[in-house]
Amino acid sequence: MNSIEPPALGPEDRRRLVVSLLRDAVADTDVSGLAAALQRLCRAVTGALVLRGAAVHLMAQHAETGVAASSDLESRGVAELQFTSNEGPAVVAFRTRRPVMVPDLLLARGRWPGFCSLALERGVTGVFAFPLHEGAVSFGVLELYADGRGPLDGPDIATAATFARAATDLLLDGDTITPAGDLDAGLSTALVDRSRIHQAQGMVMVDLGITLTEALARMRARAFSSGTSLLEVADEVIAGTVSADMWLSDDTAPDGSSP
Numbered sequence: 035m036n037s038i039e040p041p042a043l044g045p046e047d048r049r050r051l052v053v054s055l056l057r058d059a060v061a062d063t064d065v066s067g068l069a070a071a072l073q074r075l076c077r078a079v080t081g082a083l084v085l086r087g088a089a090v091h092l093m094a095q096h097a098e099t100g101v102a103a104s105s106d107l108e109s110r111g112v113a114e115l116q117f118t119s120n121e122g123p124a125v126v127a128f129r130t131r132r133p134v135m136v137p138d139l140l141l142a143r144g145r146w147p148g149f150c151s152l153a154l155e156r157g158v159t160g161v162f163a164f165p166l167h168e169g170a171v172s173f174g175v176l177e178l179y180a181d182g183r184g185p186l187d188g189p190d191i192a193t194a195a196t197f198a199r200a201a202t203d204l205l206l207d208g209d210t211i212t213p214a215g216d217l218d219a220g221l222s223t224a225l226v227d228r229s230r231i232h233q234a235q236g237m238v239m240v241d242l243g244i245t246l247t248e249a250l251a252r253m254r255a256r257a258f259s260s261g262t263s264l265l266e267v268a269d270e271v272i273a274g275t276v277s278a279d280m281w282l283s284d285d286t287a288p289d290g291s292s293p
Contacts, residue, residue, distance in 0.1 A: 045196075052196045055082055065103075071204050072103030079178065079197040080105045083190055086158060086181040089113035090166075090201055092174050093128045102174070102205075111263065112158055112179055117231075118257045118264040119148030124175040127163035131172050133195070134163040137185040148258055155261070157181050164198035168206060176201045234268035 059074035059081075076088040087109030092102045104110035116122035123134040123146075136142050137160040143150040153161070160180035165172055176198045186194060231253070238249035256276075257267045270276045 045192075048193060048196050051082075052078070052193070052200055055079075056200065068204060069103055072201065073105070075176075075197060075201055075204065076103055076105035076109070079176070079194065082193060082197075083178065083186070084183065086179045087112070088176065088178045090174060090176055091116075091124050091128070093124070093172070108156065109179055112153055112156055113177060114263045114265060115152045115156075116149055118254055119146070119152065120254060121146040122149035122153075123161045123163040124177050127165045127175045127177075128172055131165045131167050133165065133191070134161075135185065135191075136161045136163075137180070137183075152258070152261070153179075160184075162186055162194060164194055166198060166202045166205065168202060173205060174201070230272065231264055231268040234271035237271050 055078040056071075056074055059078040061070035061073040061077075065073055072090045076090060080086070080088050087105040089104040089109045089112070090102045091113060092100050101110050101113045104113060113124070116124050123136050127134040139150045139154055139159055139161065158179045159182055162178040162180070164176045164178075166174040166176060176194075178194060235246055235249045235253060238244075238252055239246050242249065242252070244252070253264060253267050253271070257264045260267075267276075
């Protein structure tokens with residue numbers, strides 16, 4: 035007996051499906067506001083496409099950036115790896131404002147050696163990055179993580195793009211600023227995390243007498259060689275548990291070049 039293929043979803047049907055999935059998704063009890071809405075979105079798209087996880091990056095050309103939300107802590111860690119290694123699909127998707135599909139990270143190691151090796155160690159085998167933008171303004175990326183599946187097919191890509199549009203709408207229309215005039219708690223946390231990195235970067239610059247760019251390269255090299263996140267390295271610097279001698283031994287950046 036021949037099976038009957040279900041009819042393909044049109045754009046409006048797909049939008050209704052995404053809205054329904056967002057309504058049913060649940061955020062952590064300690065997350066609220068816009069951050070909770072974005073976490074529900076990450077969990078909804080993960081379930082809809084049978085993926086390992088998802089994350090929303092806040093990104094800007096000349097400002098603080100950070101992970102605004104993720105489906106789980108592991109996905110947040112993978113998202114942070116791209117700032118640690120200064121490379122990866124999210125970085126390219128943001129810069130080009132085009133989706134970046136990487137179904138097999140093993141084949142992308144020549145392009146992003148630092149990020150791919152770290153992500154593969156965490157069990158992520160594929161990454162799909164969708165830019166979040168409105169007109170000429172880009173402000174983030176919705177990134178999806180796979181752990182064994184192949185490429186996204188046409189309907190899956192359309193569904194992922196619809197979720198990316200939903201994430202864009204949330205960031206544009208959501209309560210980014212509270213009635214008291216403060217940044218949404220979840221987004222504020224993401225930017226505070228990044229500010230800790232910049233604080234540590236300045237401390238390394240002063241300790242070693244090098245430029246800010248070189249200081250960040252040293253921090254990335256240490257994170258890469260120790261298998262930790264850049265944020266963890268920053269906390270070590272701020273806490274004073276990393277000596278100048280230890281920094282001087284970290285003379286290779288994640289991309290294999292000297293910092």
